[in-house]
Amino acid sequence: MxxxxxxxxxxxxxxxxxxxxxxxxxxxxxxxxxxxxxxxxxxxxxxxxxxxxxxxxxxxxxxxxxxxxxxxxxxxxxxxxxxxxxxxxxxxxxxxxxxxxxxxxxxxxxxxxxxxxxxxxxxxxxxxxxxxxxxxxxxxxxxxxxxxxxxxxxxxxxxxxxxxPFNEQKRIAEKVERLLNKIEEAKQLIEEAKETFELRRAAILDKAFRGELTRKWREENSSIESALERIELIKQERFYIAETKREISEITEMFDELNTEECIDNNDWLYLKANMFCYNINCGGTPSKDISEEGEIPFLKVYNIVNNKVSFSYKPQYIPKEVHKSKLKKSILKANDVIMNIVGPPLKKIAIIPEEYYEMNMNQAIVRFRPIKYVLPKYLYYCLQYDETLRDVINETRGVVGQSNISVSQSRNLIMPIPSLEEQAEIVNK
Missing domain, CATH: 3.90.220.20 (DNA methylase specificity domains)
Incomplete structure (x- = not known):
């Protein structure tokens, strides 16, 4: 049928x-x-x-x-x-x-x-x-x-x-295509603007850390302490805050090897290794069993560094205060600490711990710089963003196939220019 x-x-x-x-x-x-x-x-x-x-x-x-x-x-x-x-x-x-x-x-x-x-x-x-x-x-x-x-x-x-209806289909398709084309054009303009911005930003940092931005300021403020006086102040403070015999031994070797003639430039700036003007530089750890989405101490990961700022609201994780004070004691973070990722790509993600967080902690892919009182955190923050600071380390990293890591040792040995506190403040302001 x-x-x-x-x-x-x-x-x-x-x-x-x-x-x-x-x-x-x-x-x-x-x-x-x-x-x-x-x-x-x-x-x-x-x-x-x-x-x-x-x-x-x-x-x-x-x-x-x-x-x-x-x-x-x-x-x-x-x-x-x-x-x-x-x-x-x-x-x-x-x-x-x-x-x-x-x-x-x-x-x-x-x-x-x-x-x-x-x-x-x-x-x-x-x-x-x-x-x-x-x-x-x-x-x-x-x-x-x-x-x-x-x-x-x-x-x-x-x-x-x-x-x-058919006629309306045509109008919709044409209008959507026009709008999408405008979006593509806007994307292109944004990319071009970003490229221009990055070039200009790099140029400003280059002028800042070559002393060009503050040349006139130095001429008007010649009574500031000399580089030799500054190095003694930094040295005394660095030894004063050392916590272990091993740390004392390491910084002793750094200062003993320092050639005062070579480490002072024409701007009367010092060029010192990071561990000479920071509390002992460390990375964090990952106590996987103790990490949770709710808890007492905020626990930072690399994805929490966005546009050189801490963005803890993105996938927040926490650890217990007990772990923070014991297993991860060496990687405790405080307000105004400067952090940088040491596992990439990409590298050079840098941020300052915001003042609204009294204490935080971090995983092993992040390293902490806590400057002593003779170096401003904001100055160090900008200095780490300056291409020359990490150029040699990044080049070494690129030379190894499949690797994109910076070691804690390399972080401790990063060389940076240290002007007077007053000039640091002027550089930050500019």
Whole structure:
């Protein structure tokens, strides 16, 4: 017995999404329809000859579009055929939000669904729609499989799609494209401005730490203590705060090796190793069993250093006060301590501990600089950002394949210029 053919009204009702399942309200002249009734899926597969343009999940961008086009040469398995203006959608997690409207014929991985409508403008709307968060949520909720979850073609066919009248489709697509183009133009301008900003910033730091910004100030303030007097003050203070015999031995060796003629420049600035004017420089540790999302002492990780500032609100973690005072005693952080990441990439993430945090701690990827009273924390903060300070260490790091680390020892031996406190303050202000 032949199957009864459905009427136009029955097919129309099947194609529409019931009101209770509609994601949000649309204008009266729009309809929520099931994707499979508006777009067809290309099912045809061929064995590539090797000359076809090939798109795999690795060639697609999560934000939409094709990153690059592959070549089917050497591919032995069959692939899905697609045509110019078709819409591709990655059905395999974690590639569910990869989508693109293609501008060429070719073949695609079988983990990519290929949709088409004879109306190119409708295809454009689909490609834009596939980038929305609700589509990703729908695909995630309707995925199955354990090792490599994927959304089925049938589930995607049943997904709700907001369909405007044809003329309105065209206006929407054109307006969205104009706005997206403006965003791309704005991105380009921002990148150019960032490049200019970084160059100018580097130039200011270079002038600051070569003494050019404060040349006139020095001429007007010649009565400040000499570099030789300054070195004695720093030396006395550094030995006074030393905590262990080993530390005393290390700083004794540093000061004994210091050549006073070579460490003083024409600006009457001292050039000293960081451990000569800081409390003993240390990195932190990671007591994995004691870290939690709630607790007593804030525990910093490298991702908490954003734009050279502490951003503890991002993925905050804590450790118990007992661990802070015992196992991680050497890496206690106080307000105005200067920190720097020593594990990258990228390196040179530097910040000052804000005054609202009385105490913090840090993991092993961060090193702490706590200057003695003859060096301003803000001065040290800027000095560490100056390219010359870390240039040699960074170059050594680049020379080792697969490595992007600075050791604690290298951090202690960083050489920095130390003018008088008054001039440091003037440099910071400028």
């Amino acid at each position: 032949s199957k009864k053919k459905k009427t136009i009204d029955e097919l129309f009702e099947e194609a529409l999404v019931p009101e209770e399942n509609q994601p949000y309200e649309v204008p009266e002249n729009w309809v929520w329809a099931k994707l499979g009734y508006i777009f067809k899926q290309r099912k045809g597969q061929i064995q590539p000859t090797g000359n076809e343009m090939y798109v795999g999940l690795e060639h697609m961008n999560k934000g939409g579009g094709i990153l690059e086009v592959g070549n089917a040469e050497g591919i032995k398995s069959k692939k899905v055929v697609f045509k110019k203006n078709d819409v591709l959608y990655g059905k395999l997690r974690p590639y569910l939000n990869k989508h693109a409207q293609v501008e060429f014929d070719g073949v695609a991985s079988t983990d990519i669904l290929v949709y088409y409508n004879k109306n190119i403008m409708t295809n454009k709307l689909l490609n834009m729609y596939l980038g929305l968060p609700q589509v990703l949520q729908y695909a995630n909720e309707n995925s199955n499989g354990i090792n490599l979850p994927r959304v089925s073609p049938k589930a995607m066919d049943n997904m709700a799609f907001p369909l405007p």
